[in-house]
Amino acid sequence: MTTTSQSLPGRIALVTGATSGIGRAAAHELAREGAEVIVHGRDPKRGEQVVAEIVQTLGQARFVAADLSDPTEVRRLADEAGAVDVLVNNAGLSWFGPTADLDVATYDALFDSNVRAPYFLVAALAPRMAANGVGSIVNVASMVADIGLAGAAAYGGTKATLAAMTRSWAAEFSPRGVRVNAVAPGPVYTAADPERIETLAATTLLGRAAQAEEIAQVITFLASPAAAHITGATIAADGGRTAV
Template sequence: MATIKRISVRTELEGKRALVTGGTSGIGLATARLLARQGAEAVIVGRDTTRGREAERAAKEDGAVRFLAADLGDPDSVRELAGQSGPVDILVNNAGIYPASPTVEQSVQEYEQIFAVNVQGAYFLVAALVPHMLAKGEGAIVNVTSITASRGFAGSSVYSASKGALEALTRSWAAEFADAGVRVNAVSPGSTRTEGVLRKVGPEADKAVTDALGIKRLADPREIAETISFLVSQRASGITGTTIDVDLGAATTWRRSASAAP
């Protein structure tokens, strides 16, 4: 029987290096700051250098945080990122783009861009960074997906498909890396109060969005970060291949509504 080592949450990630894509704002930045407060060296990744440096400065109060610029949609940039970051113990695939379009109006260029960033970038970043984890015999990967992967929303077919692909990769990678002690899980947020969401719905549309939720509010990025922090820690040592909904009950509300339909 495995021995469970009890350690302080405040220091449980000391000596670990965590790389968080899409880490300059929202869920990614909240996650990086929390991991840094728990002792990890956090590497935040984004495309905008100015924004990245600002996020790096803001997060310094939490611990060791540094910024690296990269475009997850560019394979060369992904390879360069893997080299610049060095070996990591924790990888959080949070970067994603989500332009919406009806299927009949979807452009090939935008379709390819969504899959390049949301799926291809994560895939090849894992391929580049997981060998160190496999050799070490431990490591944790968390993919940030979306409630749209399991629930239908008009106008988001390509984004939904990309997040569904990431959930499928979560299960495949969990099986592929399990023998070497590397755990892979996913977190599926619902509507979260990030800059991107607020740009799309606007503060005045909060009620329309939250009416579909079990708990009638948007999630805070820190709530998603707490779940990610748990999954990469030894507190979750027995969890792999799992997707955890952090959606304020939206999935449950939807299932209840669907079951009540005639």
């Protein structure tokens, strides 16, 4: 349902990992702002549930399933999404623990989902945005890209890489109208281990974790014309954790 105050009417937004947590909240928020949302994830039941939530009260959505650990699935997702105006690279895998406990398969899975998949989605979708002279890409990084957190070397490494790629993609695509930014959340109340989230929450200046909706609002702001002069930036949404 279009209203004059919506910031993304008529835009098409692909949100990866939108079947739960931050991605689901971002899908809702983008739809609320008038975008037609392509809800992505692996679980079709939860994907169709998110689509139903959007279609019932907010606007238009459809679900595309793809396992982003497989490069051919990444390519298929890009093909099935078609021309999009907004890409939110949100899907991600986390692993926390002693460095010596991380096996090679899990290390590879972290980099496959958190780095390779966003890279090849941008490779598939950004050139078309640039040819149209408009587009916005929002990558979901993490505060652990910027702080030394014991047990987060590999996961933090994936998110620091994503922040670095954000800057390079801005340099590559923004001269042709495509803004590329990242949001770096601190702890967020999602499906993740609640005890770890509470421990991290206590280290933030605000003394609490974020709700997924609070991160979704930053994502939607970055995707919208309200952020027209912002590109190449990584916006901290971490309760002040990286400020001190």
